[in-house]
Structures are given as C-alpha cells and as structure tokens.
Amino acid sequence: MKAIRMVAPGQPLELQQIPIPAAGDEDALIRVRATGICHSDAHYRAGRSPMGMLPITLGHEVAGEVEWVGPDVTSVQAGERVCLHYNISCGECYYCKSGNEQFCATVKMIGHHIDGGYAEYIAIPARNAIRLPEEISFEEGATLMCASATAFHALHKGRVKDGETVAVFGVGGLGLSAIQLAKALGAGEVYAVDIKPDKLELASAYGAIPVDASRLDAVEEIRRLTKGKGVDVALEMIGLPVTVKQTVESLGAMGRAVIAGICQSPLEVHPYQTLIGYEAEIIGSNDHLLQELPVLIDLARRKILDTSHVVSQTIPLDAGKINQRLDDLENYTRDVRAVIVQQG
Numbered sequence: 550m551k552a553i554r555m556v557a558p559g560q561p562l563e564l565q566q567i568p569i570p571a572a573g574d575e576d577a578l579i580r581v582r583a584t585g586i587c588h589s590d591a592h593y594r595a596g597r598s599p600m601g602m603l604p605i606t607l608g609h610e611v612a613g614e615v616e617w618v619g620p621d622v623t624s625v626q627a628g629e630r631v632c633l634h635y636n637i638s639c640g641e642c643y644y645c646k647s648g649n650e651q652f653c654a655t656v657k658m659i660g661h662h663i664d665g666g667y668a669e670y671i672a673i674p675a676r677n678a679i680r681l682p683e684e685i686s687f688e689e690g691a692t693l694m695c696a697s698a699t700a701f702h703a704l705h706k707g708r709v710k711d712g713e714t715v716a717v718f719g720v721g722g723l724g725l726s727a728i729q730l731a732k733a734l735g736a737g738e739v740y741a742v743d744i745k746p747d748k749l750e751l752a753s754a755y756g757a758i759p760v761d762a763s764r765l766d767a768v769e770e771i772r773r774l775t776k777g778k779g780v781d782v783a784l785e786m787i788g789l790p791v792t793v794k795q796t797v798e799s800l801g802a803m804g805r806a807v808i809a810g811i812c813q814s815p816l817e818v819h820p821y822q823t824l825i826g827y828e829a830e831i832i833g834s835n836d837h838l839l840q841e842l843p844v845l846i847d848l849a850r851r852k853i854l855d856t857s858h859v860v861s862q863t864i865p866l867d868a869g870k871i872n873q874r875l876d877d878l879e880n881y882t883r884d885v886r887a888v889i890v891q892q893g
C-alpha cells in the first residue's frame with residue numbers, strides 16, 4: 550500500500566510502498582478515507598518530539614471504513630464507517646480498566662509512536678474504532694478525533710455544570726470547539742478571549758461574549774462582565790505564560806482553571822489571594838478519553854457541535870502536497886486546516 554512516511558527528523562515526508570499492516574484477533578483493519586493534517590504533525594516532522602520509530606507513517610486524526618475484523622471482534626464489522634481514537638493502550642491495567650487509558654504505561658499514539666493514517670490502511674485494536682454516523686463526513690470525523698475531543702475532555706476536567714460561567718482563552722480549533730461544547734454541557738455565559746478580530750467574530754457567532762485582549766486587560770474585563778465575581782471555569786488553550794496566569798486569575802469562588810495549552814514556563818501564583826481565598830483549583834488536562842468520543846460524535850451528529858468551518862481544504866494522499874501543507878503550518882503562512890481524502 551501507499552504510505553507517506555517520516556524517514557528522518559527535519560526531512561520532507563516520503564512516499565513508500567509498504568505491506569498492508571497485519572491485524573490480529575482483536576483488531577480491525579481500516580481502509581482510510583480521511584486523515585487530518587495537524588499542527589502536531591509539523592512538530593513531529595521537524596524533529597521537535599521524539600518519535601516511537603523511524604521510518605513512521607504520520608497521521609493521528611483518522612476516519613475510514615472497516616475492511617476486516619479479527620475473529621474476537623464484536624464491536625464493529627466490515628463495511629462500517631468509523632473514526633479512530635488515537636491512543637492505543639493495553640486495555641488490561643488499572644488505568645485502562647478505570648477508563649483513564651492515557652496513563653497506561655504502554656500507551657502509544659498512532660502517527661507518533663506507531664504507524665498512523667497518512668496511508669491507505671491502518672490496523673488498530675477494534676475498541677479504538679468508534680462508529681461514525683452517515684450525517685458526519687469522513688473529513689469532519691477525522692478532525693473530531695483531535696482538537697474537539699481535547700476541548701471536550703478539558704471541559705469534563707473543569708466539571709462544568711448547568712448555568713456556570715466559562716472563559717475560554719484562545720479561539721483556535723480547541724477554543725471554538727470548547728465554546729460550543731461548554732454550551733452543550735449547560736454552561737451559562739461563555740467568554741472568549743483572543744487578540745484577533747476574526748477569531749473573536751467567529752466566537753461571537755457561536756454564542757460567546759468576545760473579550761479582545763489586544764486592547765483590554767482580559768482579567769479585568771472578565772471581572773467587569775461577571776460583576777466582580779470571576780468565572781466558574783476558565784480554560785487555557787494557547788500555552789502562553791501570560792494566558793496561563795490570566796486563566797487562573799479570572800476565577801471566582803470555587804473556580805476551576807483547566808490548563809490544556811502546552812506551556813513549559815513556571816506559573817507564579819499567590820496561594821492566599823488566588824487559590825485559598827477562592828478555594829480555586831488549577832487542573833491539568835491532557836488529550837482525551839475513548840469513552841468521551843461516542844458522546845462527542847453524537848453532539849456533532851445533532852449539529853450541537855458544528856465543525857463545518859474546520860476543514861478548509863482537502864488534498865489527495867500525495868507526499869508533495871502533504872509536505873506543502875506541513876510547511877504552511879510550520880510557517881503560519883496560511884490559516885488552513887487540510888485533510889487528506891481518499892475516495893472509496
């Protein structure tokens with residue numbers, strides 16, 4: 550089969566002909582129909598994150614059709630449309646059994662540690678394949694598996710309850726999903742913080758109250774809008790030291806700050822003023838869980854989560870075109886979200 554693979558860090562991906570992967574008794578072989586090209590893939594290609602093997606087929610946002618299932622598989626069958634949970638875990642350990650499989654000691658991410666979806670086929674444990682309803686295109690299904698799922702998990706970590714106020718720092722792919730999903734979970738007012746007017750406009754279109762941090766102090770403005778109270782839940786989805794700090798400082802009594810943007814700088818907080826006085830919590834949020842995905846897909850099927858704006862371009866399984874899109878992501882030259890589409 551054709552696979553577009555990373556051969557060495559910092560080098561363009563290459564087309565290789567490799568065998569169709571072998572699938573075991575509990576696995577499903579998937580004919581890939583759509584694979585999202587994610588910003589993480591640009592980091593991987595550049596060599597900024599250690600890879601599980603080389604060469605490796607990139608691609609962790611995958612949707613397709615079940616081609617074959619192993620004899621022990623009952624959850625899906627050949628011919629079904631599915632999208633794939635990208636973390637593959639043992640299924641047996643304490644973390645796997647308690648539904649927190651991302652902490653499994655053997656967890657491997659497709660397209661990062663093992664071969665992913667920039668290929669014609671992928672083999673995966675059948676439990677990682679979730680049914681994709683007809684109403685959702687393969688392209689949309691693929692992209693749901695990354696940013697939207699991660700935003701959903703962050704909201705769960707923040708324990709958003711009916712009527713609570715939510716602030717979302719950063720209106721990118723994560724933030725736009727978070728705004729809609731916060732509403733779906735019953736949130737009251739949702740404040741969207743960004744510095745780009747077009748992003749703030751998009752956030753307003755999805756029902757958020759925009760906070761333009763290019764001309765206002767985001768924390769002061771959130772305090773003003775909440776009549777001094779601060780928000781119940783604040784989500785950080787950028788990963789900048791300044792926004793991490795603002796996320797924590799915008800909380801009200803019993804507020805929860807959920808940090809999902811990757812930031813390597815230390816965070817300075819005043820334990821008394823910021824945490825103790827408010828009984829506030831700072832929570833880390835990483836990736837998402839298999840059990841969250843069927844719920845997320847159903848919200849997309851019912852159009853409660855609209856991700857129709859996400860995919861701005863489709864391209865074939867072609868090394869040159871994929872490298873070009875990764876260059877764009879690397880250089881921020883064009884704000885495109887491309888998906889590799891393979892027709893049936």
Ligand SMILES: [Zn+2]
Nearest residue numbers: 587589610695
């Ligand atoms: Zn991704």
Ligand SMILES: [Zn+2]
Nearest residue numbers: 639642645653
């Ligand atoms: Zn495990």
